[in-house]
Amino acid sequence: MAPRIDMLGTGNAFLPHGRHHSFAMFDQQHIIDAPPTALAGLRRHGMNIADLRTVFITHVHGDHVFGFPFLLLERKYISDRDGVEPLTVVGTPFVKERLTQLCQLAFPGSLDSMIEHVTWVMEDVGELDDGWRWERFEVHHDDAVEPHGYRFEHPSGASFVHSGDSGPCDTLYDAIERSNFAILEMGFPDWVPSTHHHKPMDVRALSERCKTPLGITHTYIDEPSSFATVLESEFPEFADHVIHLSDRMSIEWSGERWVVNS
Numbered sequence: 001m002a003p004r005i006d007m008l009g010t011g012n013a014f015l016p017h018g019r020h021h022s023f024a025m026f027d028q029q030h031i032i033d034a035p036p037t038a039l040a041g042l043r044r045h046g047m048n049i050a051d052l053r054t055v056f057i058t059h060v061h062g063d064h065v066f067g068f069p070f071l072l073l074e075r076k077y078i079s080d081r082d083g084v085e086p087l088t089v090v091g092t093p094f095v096k097e098r099l100t101q102l103c104q105l106a107f108p109g110s111l112d113s114m115i116e117h118v119t120w121v122m123e124d125v126g127e128l129d130d131g132w133r134w135e136r137f138e139v140h141h142d143d144a145v146e147p148h149g150y151r152f153e154h155p156s157g158a159s160f161v162h163s164g165d166s167g168p169c170d171t172l173y174d175a176i177e178r179s180n181f182a183i184l185e186m187g188f189p190d191w192v193p194s195t196h197h198h199k200p201m202d203v204r205a206l207s208e209r210c211k212t213p214l215g216i217t218h219t220y221i222d223e224p225s226s227f228a229t230v231l232e233s234e235f236p237e238f239a240d241h242v243i244h245l246s247d248r249m250s251i252e253w254s255g256e257r258w259v260v261n262s
Contacts, residue, residue, distance in 0.1 A: 018223025
């Protein structure tokens with residue numbers, strides 16, 4: 001099977017209309033972050049939760065990890081009652097500490113055996129059983145949550161970057177320039193005084209610097225809706241190689257490039 005990325009959510013923490021929290025899965029086995037709407041996004045995709053093999057954590061803000069206890073709870077009581085399916089979490093020692101605390105807070109005592117069953121990987125580089133190689137790098141965000149991005153590379157030649165919740169920084173841009181697609185999280189409009197997220201003006205500057213296709217997620221922009229606008233509903237204008245991603249879009253490797261399917 002050709003490499004594939006599925007966008008199971010594309011909204012930011014405030015859940016614009018029509019969007020779950022930002023959440024990506026690749027090759028039907030590996031997910032990047034575990035937001036509060038992770039289980040809902042996987043259910044909507046028709047995914048058997050026991051088939052998940054790897055969870056990559058970018059940082060420990062609630063909109064990126066608060067769904068993790070529910071994934072373990074589902075596996076324990078529904079999809080993997082015998083506890084035989086493997087699950088690996090890739091993160092830092094701090095990630096392990098915080099996710100463990102989160103599980104103990106959410107369901108005291110119920111998930112201890114599941115946490116012990118998890119394989120915790122702390123290294124900055126690694127390789128999955130299906131051939132994907134990955135590297136983790138620091139990005140610009142709130143240092144208290146240990147922010148990171150990931151770069152993935154497949155033997156087929158496919159490669160992509162997930163920015164995590166990052167503002168502009170050279171470590172991220174260097175990884176993007178070495179890749180043939182990037183999932184870039186854009187958290188706020190230009191008028192919000194934040195340097196910890198990409199804003200439209202930052203995306204424009206990056207698109208001028210780098211011609212790697214950019215898929216925008218973690219957005220503040222509503223999908224079309226009959227309800228009152230949460231923050232904004234108008235998409236900013238970007239260069240042709242910048243794509244606004246929506247929930248349930250897929251991105252497939254053609255053998256030469258990534259193709260975005262709505």
